[in-house]
Amino acid sequence: MKTRITELLGITYPIFQGGMAWVAEHNLAAAVSEAGGLGIIAAASAPAEVVRSEIRKAKELTDKPIGVNLMLMNPNAPEVAKVVLEEGVKVVTTGAGNPARFMQDFKAAGVKVIPVVASVAMAKLMERSGADAVIAEGTESGGHIGSTTTMCLVPQVADAVKIPVIAAGGIADGRGVAASFMLGAEGVQLGTRFVVARESIVHENYKEKVLKAKDIDSEVTGRSTGHPIRQIRNQMSREYLRLEKEGAGLEELEHLTLGSLRRAVIEGDTVNGTLMAGQIAGLVRKEQTCREMIEEIMEEAERLLHR
């Protein structure tokens, strides 16, 4: 399928794999890119040299374009941006903030910059700052979320900007992709479905939780902190919500979740770890290779769009 996104990035399918902290490392990103989508390495809060090594390892696995997700709230974002430039990465997605301060350097190096946006105003400002596309991410997503739904956000952003829009949040199959295109998107970003990919290094226990999740198992913590996070409910989320309800301060809450994503992803602690996943986890039912997933999703989407 050709869209402005596949043309812009030189990829076969307009499917991005979300920049999920701990999850989106070189194995997953390379597998998605190799299958024709855009694999993305999440810099998250990793040291710049770790990101460099992830980029190099991914490049050993595929010659196709790979992106890096830059977490702007992270104090080391400038160093990571430098590594991205030095390693010749050609696509950067940005989360948690305003990438304006890096835009000039990226543009000068020919890096395509694609910020994640959660509102129309943000999308417009990003377009004006020189963004090549925007990812309109609805609140259905896993991890850090905004408050508007994908269904409402995508068409409004698509109306507001001329650059291509990538829909994210709540998409896990061909129906979601086709619906996104109907809403005006020219690409999609999936996270939760790729968590259970065969190439994903996520611990089996975590994958099992995603595969078994039901539609109502999604929970949002941290609304009181201004940085809400969506996950699959477990003891950790219940404990967090209890503290929040009691009016616990930021420090206490942060102490509780310190290292909790790593515990879930790497150690497979599904009790005291944070099982970040989107609302669509209930739809994700099987572990497949990235290629199987992408081909199945696109085949279904094309069939629906041409019906």
Place this chain on the structure above:
Amino acid sequence: MFEKVVEIIREQLNMQDVDIRMETSFEKDLEVDSLDLFELVMALEEEYDVEIPSEDLEKLTTVGAVIDYLKEKGVEE
């Protein structure tokens, strides 16, 4: 200009009932997040016919800072 800027803030952020002064901080006093700030910037641009590049957003910390910024941009009233 102060009255007009306050009016825009009240209108954009639906804060009719909040005390807003020159030294009022968006983040600390009004608990405005980055998305709200983007809305505010769009409204200010429209009202004063200026362009506020997104790299300047971090300068706009207080109501007074917004007014100083607009004056620097040549806005008089």
